[in-house]
Amino acid sequence: MLSACSNQQSPTVKPVENPFYDRAFEYREKGEADSAFRYFNKAKDYFIQNKDTYGAGKCLVNMSIISTDKGDYFGGQELAVSALKYLNERDQKQYPYLHPNYNNLGIATHQLGDYIRALSFFDSAIRFAKDSLDIRLYLNNKARTYQQIKKYTEALKIYNHILAGESKNRKEYARALSNIAKTKWLQDSNYNAAPTLLKSLNIRISENDLLGLNSSYAHLADYYSKTQKDSALIYAEKRFVIAKQLNSATDQLEALEILIKLNPKERTKEYFERYKKLDDSVQLAHSSARNQFALIRFETEQHKANNLVLQKDNEAKKYQLIILISISLFILFFGMFWYKKRKQKMALEAQNAIRKSQLKTSRKIHDVVANGLYRIMNEMENQEMDKNVVVDRIEDLYKKSRDISHEEPISDTQAFHIRIASLLKSFATEDIHIAIAGNSAKLWQSVSPTVFYEVEHVIQELMVNMKKHSKADKVGFRFDRSQNQIHIYYTDNGIGMPSDTKFTNGLRNAGNRISSIDGIINFDTMRENGLRIQISFPVTN
Known part of the structure; x- marks a missing residue:
């Protein structure tokens, strides 16, 4: 498990001159993430108005960490990168915010499957950290990423370095022991990891370290899953209990996966129902968090724009504005009329081409x-x-x-968003986890059955291609709609797609389908691991 920072929060140095900043910390301490995010956003604007770039950067770091903690990894990335524009890496006084920002950027990037880039961000976090506890924490995150991409030798070097440190922190010592044993076992399936894993577990029990116990039970359940299923089930059950105490839905899902896999068939259905219900809840929570944070930022920007208009509003400018609006509306309506006619003509031509192609x-x-x-x-x-x-x-x-x-194309009375969810979930297995965000009924409003038919088959082709070729175990789909465009973002952590890949008939057909609805599809072939695909197409409001 990756860790955000030693106290699981961003630094708490508070300037007294910004009341919004103080309120944001009050809400953060209460665990009210939405309100904290809103006031950090207000505080950021206040700092910018007063030309305090460092203050603005600190607010963005806090907003980024909140977004990542809530599962909005894309939002966390965006805010962390924005924070870097306001922070000065040559000013050592700003290091307390630079290193947690880079660590958070590494966590969000790791969760999105871009492991190589995540390693670079963890290196930057280590470079700006001065406290040995923070450094060991970021080293642990870096080793965890190496373990994820099966570079076990590099991971063990880091874990052993952490273990050899002079820290007297028993929790850290137990974490290093457990990670070393797990990594050695992953490297060599014959390695007897049990003594070390149990030693770490006993330390964590004595320290009442719930986060550590969650990790130990997960490691032991994995270790015993192929040799002693009874033991594996015991530890998976214990992990599920701890995960509920920690209120960690992700860890509960992972524990349920083991319980579904190892339990007798008569009990599997019970665990599967719990897993499905919890997974749907997690997806909804992540989607709600992402939409809520985006809405907060939009409302703030809209409020600023309205104030700016009011400040400049006078009779002379009103008259000029009326003239300008009149001319603009005339041009706009004329352009819309021309565009509509042109689009109808192009749509008719496209439909004829589709009929021939079919x-x-x-x-x-x-x-x-x-x-x-x-x-x-x-x-x-x-x-x-x-x-x-x-x-x-x-x-x-x-x-x-x-x-x-x-x-x-056959019309279907089933709602579009339900058809898409059903299609994607049909490819989920015990080994392949599929995350869906933004697929709502509102997203597909005013999308014609013909356009949806093409998009549905393109998504099906991507999933078939993933199952046959990618070797991925994590797949993500994010749907977004801005104005008159729908954007679909696909990511997986598979073997990727080299730049010289020759597309199969299926992928060529996918490209043709998107072109037929005036859309575009882009394949990111420059990544070393995983695959990203972006699809965009217009809709008529």
């Missing part, structure tokens, strides 16, 4: 039958499905295949 049997077989069968097989392999449901699904594919050359 006559190509090979593409239909791939999209409708092949991927449809692959999805059914995947669900049968990883989920319990009623025999009648399977028969109905296969019969539906058979009907489509009988006259495939004349098939038109």
